[in-house]
Amino acid sequence: MNFFLGEPAIVCALGGELATVRENLFAGLSPGLRSTEAYSPGRPLMVGTAAFEAPAAAALRHRSRNNRLLAAALAALRPRLEPVLAALPPHRVAVVLGTSTSGMEETEQAVAAEAATGALPAGFHLGQQELGSGALFLAEALGVTGPAYTVSTACSSSAKAIASGARLLAAGLADAVIVGGADTLCRFTVAGFAALEAVSPGRSNPFSIHRDGINIGEGAALFLLTRTPAPVRLTGWGEASDGHHVSAPDPQGRGARLAIEAALARAGAGAARRVGYVNLHGTGTRQNDAMESRVVHDLLPGVPSSSTKPLTGHALGAAGAIEAAFCWLALTDPAGRLPPHLYDGATDPELAPLALVAAGTRLGAPPAAAVTTSFAFGGSNAALVLERA
Numbered sequence: 001m002n003f004f005l006g007e008p009a010i011v012c013a014l015g016g017e018l019a020t021v022r023e024n025l026f027a028g029l030s031p032g033l034r035s036t037e038a039y040s041p042g043r044p045l046m047v048g049t050a051a052f053e054a055p056a057a058a059a060l061r062h063r064s065r066n067n068r069l070l071a072a073a074l075a076a077l078r079p080r081l082e083p084v085l086a087a088l089p090p091h092r093v094a095v096v097l098g099t100s101t102s103g104m105e106e107t108e109q110a111v112a113a114e115a116a117t118g119a120l121p122a123g124f125h126l127g128q129q130e131l132g133s134g135a136l137f138l139a140e141a142l143g144v145t146g147p148a149y150t151v152s153t154a155c156s157s158s159a160k161a162i163a164s165g166a167r168l169l170a171a172g173l174a175d176a177v178i179v180g181g182a183d184t185l186c187r188f189t190v191a192g193f194a195a196l197e198a199v200s201p202g203r204s205n206p207f208s209i210h211r212d213g214i215n216i217g218e219g220a221a222l223f224l225l226t227r228t229p230a231p232v233r234l235t236g237w238g239e240a241s242d243g244h245h246v247s248a249p250d251p252q253g254r255g256a257r258l259a260i261e262a263a264l265a266r267a268g269a270g271a272a273r274r275v276g277y278v279n280l281h282g283t284g285t286r287q288n289d290a291m292e293s294r295v296v297h298d299l300l301p302g303v304p305s306s307s308t309k310p311l312t313g314h315a316l317g318a319a320g321a322i323e324a325a326f327c328w329l330a331l332t333d334p335a336g337r338l339p340p341h342l343y344d345g346a347t348d349p350e351l352a353p354l355a356l357v358a359a360g361t362r363l364g365a366p367p368a369a370a371v372t373t374s375f376a377f378g379g380s381n382a383a384l385v386l387e388r389a
Contacts, residue, residue, distance in 0.1 A: 001169070001170055001227075002227060002229075002233060003166050003169055003170075003225055003226070003227065003233065003234045003235075004225070004226055004227065004228060004229055004230035004232065004233055004234070004389065005223045005224075005225055005230060005232045005233070005234055005324075005328060005386065006080055006223060006224040006225075006226070006230045006231075007080060007230075007231070007328075008077075008180070008221050008222060008223045008321075008324075008325040008328055009073040009074070009075075009076035009077040009180075009220075009221065009222045009223075010073070010076075010219070010220070010221045010322060010325045011050050011052050011069060011072050011073050011076075011219055011220050011221075012032070012048065012050050012217070012218070012219030012220070012221075012312050012315065012318075012322055013030050013031070013032030013033050013048035013049060013050060013217055013218075013219065013311065013312045013313060014029075014030055014031070014032065014311060014312060015031065015032075015051075016050065016051060016052050016072060016076075017076070018076065021325075021329075022329050022333075024311075025308070025311065025326055025329060025339050026329075026333070026337040026338070026339065026340075028311065028339075028340045028342055028359050029311075030048070030310075030311040030312065031051075032048055032049045032050055032051060032312075033046060033047070033048050033049075033203065033215065033217075033310075033311065033312075033313060034046065034047065034049060035047075035201075035202075036049075038185075039185055039186065039187050039190040039191075039216070040187070040190050040191070040194060043194070043201075044201065045190065045194075045199055045200075045201055045215070045216075046200065046201065046202055046203055046204075046215045046313070047185055047190070047215055047216050047217060047218075047313055048215060048216070048217025048218060048219070048311075048312045048313025048314075048315065049185065049217075049218060049313075050069065050184075050218050050219050050220075052068070052069060052072035053072065054068040054069070054071035054072040054075065055068070055071065056068060057071070057137055057141075059137075059140070060123070060125045060127075060128075061125045061126075061127025061128060061130070061133065062127070062128070062133055062136070062137040062140075063106070063123075063125070063128060064102065064103030064105070064106050064128045064133065064184075065103075065105050065106070065184045066099060066101060066102050066103055066104075066105075066133070066134060066182050066183065066184045067103075067133060067134055067137045067182075069182045069184055069218070069219070069220045070097075070134050070137065070138060070182045070220055070222075071137075071141070072220070073180070073182070073220040073221065073222045074138060074141065074142075074222060077178075077222050077224065080224060081142070081178070081224060084176050084224060084226065084228075085142065085143075085144070088175050088176060090143055090144045090145045090146070091144075091145045091146050092146055092174055092175040092176065093142070093144035093145075093146045093174060093175070093176045093177070093178070094144070094146035094147040094148065094165065094168050094173070094174035094176070094177040094178070095135045095138045095139045095142075095144065095146070095147075095148040095149075095177070095178045095179075096135065096147070096148075096149060096150075096151065096161045096162075096164045096165045096168070096177055096178075096179050097134045097135045097138070097150050097151070097158065097161050097178075097179070097180060097181050097182065098150065098151045098152065098153075098156075098157025098158030098159070098160060098161040098180070098181030098317045098318065098320060098321060099131060099134055099150055099152060099157060099158075099181055099182055099183055099317040099318065100152055100154055100155075100157055100183055100189070100316045100317035101183045101184055101186055101188070101189060101316065101317065102128075102129055102130060102131045102133055102134065102150075103128030103129045103130070103133060104129065104184075104186040104188050104189070105184060105185075105186040106124060106128045106129070107124075107128065107129045108186055108187055108188060109121075109124075110124035131150050131152045132148075132149060132150045133150075134150055134181075134182055135148040135149050135150045136148055138178060142178075146168075146173070146174045146177075147168060147173060147174065151164060152317060153376050153378075153380040154316065154317065154376035154377040154378065154380060155281070155314070155316055155317070155319055155320070155374055155375065155376035155377070155380075156239075156320060156374040156375065156376035156380045156381060156382040157181055157316075157317035157318075157320065157376070158179075158180055158181025158221070158317055158318050158319065158320040158321035158322075158324075158374075159237075159319075159320025159321070159323075159324065159372065159374035159382040159383070159384055160239060160320070160374075160380075160382050161179050161180065161181055161320075161321065162179045162180070162223070162225070162234065162237065162320065162321065162324060162384060163237035163239060163382065163384070164179075165177035165178075165179035165225045166225065166234055166237060169225065169226070169227060175226065175227070176224060176225070176226045177224075177225045177226075178222060178223070178224060178225075179222070179223050179225045179321070180220065180221045180222035180223055180318075180321040181220065181221065181317050181318040181319075181320065181321040181322075182219070182220035182317075182318050183218055183219070183220075183315050183316045183317040183318040183319075184218045185216060185217070185218045189216055189316060190216050193213075193214065193216060196247055197213070198213045198214055198283075198285055199213045199214055199215070199216065200212045200213035200214060200215060200284060203215065203310050203342070204283070204284035204309055204310050204313075204314075205284050205310070205343045205344055206280070206282035206283065206284040206289055206307040206309065206310065206341070206343055207282065207284075207289050207293060207307070207341075207343060207347060207348060207351060207354065207356065208284075208343045208344050208345075208346050208347065208348060209346045209347065209348040209349070209350075210344060210346055211284045211285070211286065211289060211343075211348070212284070213283075213284060213285055214283045214284050214285060214309065214313075214314045215284075215309065215310070215313040215314060216313055216314055216316070217309070217312045217313020217314055217315045217316075217319075218313070218315055218318070219312060219315040219318050219322050220318055220321075220322075221318065221321035221322045221324070221325040222321070223321070223324075223325070223328075229389055230389060231328075231331070231332050231388070231389055232328050232331050232332065232386050232387070232388060232389060233386065233387050233388075233389050234384065234385070234386060235266070235267040235268065235271070235369070235385050235386070235387045236262075236263040236264060236265070236266040236267030236268075236271060236383075236384065236385030237262075237263050237266060237382070237383070237384050237385070238258070238259040238260060238261065238262025238263035238264070238265075238266065238382065238383045239259055239262070239380075239381065239382050240254075240255040240256075240258035240259040240262065240381045241255060241378070241379050241380055241381065242254050242255025242256075242258075242379035242381065243255075243378065243379045244379050245379070246377060246378055247377050248287050249287055249288055249291045249375055249379070250291065250379065251287065251290065251291055252291070252294070253291040253292065253294055253295040255375075255379050255380075255381040256291060256292060256295045256373065256375055256381045256383075257295045257298070257299065258381070259373070259381040259382055259383040260295065260296075260299050260300075260371065260373065260383040261299065262383070263371065263383040263384060263385045264299070264371075264385060266385070267369070267385040267387070271369065271385060272299065272300060274368040274369040274387065275300055275303055275367070275368075275369045275370065275371050275385070276303065276304065276363070276366075276367025276368055276369060276370065277303065277304050277305070277306075277327065277330050277331075277338055277357075277367045277370040277371075278296060278300055278303050278304070278305040278306075278370070278371045278372070278373070279305075279306065279307075279308060279323045279324075279326055279327050279339070279370065279371070279372040279373070280292060280296065280305050280306060280307040280354075280373060281307070281319075281373045281374055281375045282306070282307020282308075282309055282341075283307075283309060283314055284307070284309065284310070288375065289348070289351060290350070290351060291375075292373065292375070293351040293352040293353075293354055294351075294352045296352075296354060296373075297352035297353060297354060298352070300371065302355050303355060304338055304355050304356075304357045304361065304363075304367075305341070305354050305355055305356060305357065306338065306339050306340060306341035306356060306357040307341060308322075308323060308326055308339050310341075310342040310343065311339075311342065319374060320372065320374040320382060320384070323372045323374070324372050324384055324386065326339055326372075327370035327371075327372050327384075327386045328386060330366065330367065330370055331366050331367060331369075331370055331386060331387070331388050332366060332388070333366050334365075334366065335362050335363075335364070335365075336362050336363030336364050336365045336366050336367070337361065337362055337363075338357045338361045338362075338363065338367075339357065340357050340358065340359040340360070340361065341356040341357045341358075342359075343356075366388060367388075368387060368388055369385060369386065369387040369388070370385070370386050370387075371383060371384070371385055371386075372384050372386070
């Protein structure tokens, strides 16, 4: 079956407009990556922040920063949505998103207010924290009544949301699906990763011998997924669960390998040979990079690869969609520019070798296909294959 991804809408540390994101991505520039104590009082940490403007939702239960970020992305996507919405009955349009934070920031503020005053503030609604809020918010904003739900599997959430959207199309349950994800910065997630000793005080340094952890980030990316021809096809997706550990990947990468193999198999014969770029999960943690380098080296040896998390921070539940959007940009760039891999250049000799993309790389023509990987806590693994139409 042919499933097509239209031009994405992206809001992240690289910018809020697609043209700006595109140029900053290929130039290796990140205006939103900065050191701050806002989410870790007394401990400056590098985080990827997104600058955006969007009104609060009309319904109190949907008033969260996460949904305002989605609204900003939706505003950019709307011109491409309108003809589709006009042509289809509302029940034939679905929404599937990924997130891990939803309205956590609003909950943090409400709990702090309750501790100080003894009562939750009047402006707080428990629905703000509901993980499904984003999908319901977009569905209500667009007036569509097809399936609307959220996938929350930590860092694989929005990659799995894209795969879920494809399954809705394949099952005939929808004719168009808005897929993607959003996550926003909050103290809860930063504190959680800090407790695991997994955050870096400086820019993350994936696949370096000096790597010392991740930067948390925020952002959103939305696509319109349909059977109507568009510049990029979603040809493969794979999902696997290794259940090795609640917060550590299987050292051998068994689940990651299964996910990538399944995505390549679904993409059809010769898919591995068509892949000209891999967007790595590349968190900059000791265990993820060791596992991922082994698996990618075995399955896609010599393919230009990069982690874009040193540019965006790790946007957690939104990372899979954002990085799929970066693959979309690489597949449609006439000069064949690829997202660079930013690190200190001190490759860890104990890691399986990868063809990390140098700054300024131009292939002369876009790659035929790209793979993006997403690996999450609890052994939830996902991979997507995108190809030029």
